[in-house]
Amino acid sequence: AGGRAKRARSQKPCSLKELEVTVTDLGLGYESEETVLFKYCTGTCEAAAKHYDKTLKNMRKNKMIKRGKDRPCCRPLSYDDDVSFLDNYHEYHTLKELSAKECGCV
């Protein structure tokens, strides 16, 4: 269970996961024990690599290009509805684009 074991990759394809957390746990600076269902995108996108990605990877390897994201990202394609909550000071807040609705390799 050292640093070496961590490097093994057995990730599943890009998909939506969810976790119930308190608003405080979101780490956005609000204090509230109200819970929200936080949905996020995680997983691999290797199967989605296009000629574009393969070329960028080769050209970075050959130092013809310095930077550029050479593999698709597992990201939200759309976001859930706004989330509203009362904080511990009885103030009402609304957060936009907090939680993913749908994921994809982009």
Add this chain to the structure above:
Amino acid sequence: AGGRAKRARSQKPCSLKELEVTVTDLGLGYESEETVLFKYCTGTCEAAAKHYDKTLKNMRKNKMIKRGKDRPCCRPLSYDDDVSFLDNYHEYHTLKELSAKECGCV
């Protein structure tokens, strides 16, 4: 100009760059001296971080979540037309989705 200088980040916002290269340079396994204009996306997407990204970043920091892309990626929003070329053996090939047409933070 050692390893340290490399770490300084002064990247521009996500945008399209281009480079004229030979088909051989694409590294896709084709041998041809024909040139193509390879257009790719590069640059930062920090300004595009949403509540989603900030939350994911905090939750990864606090080990509540293991993985998940916590910042937007600078990626093609659309791709250029197919690219056709003759290789050194006089065979004709067409490559789809080789070059970016438009970039964005996704």
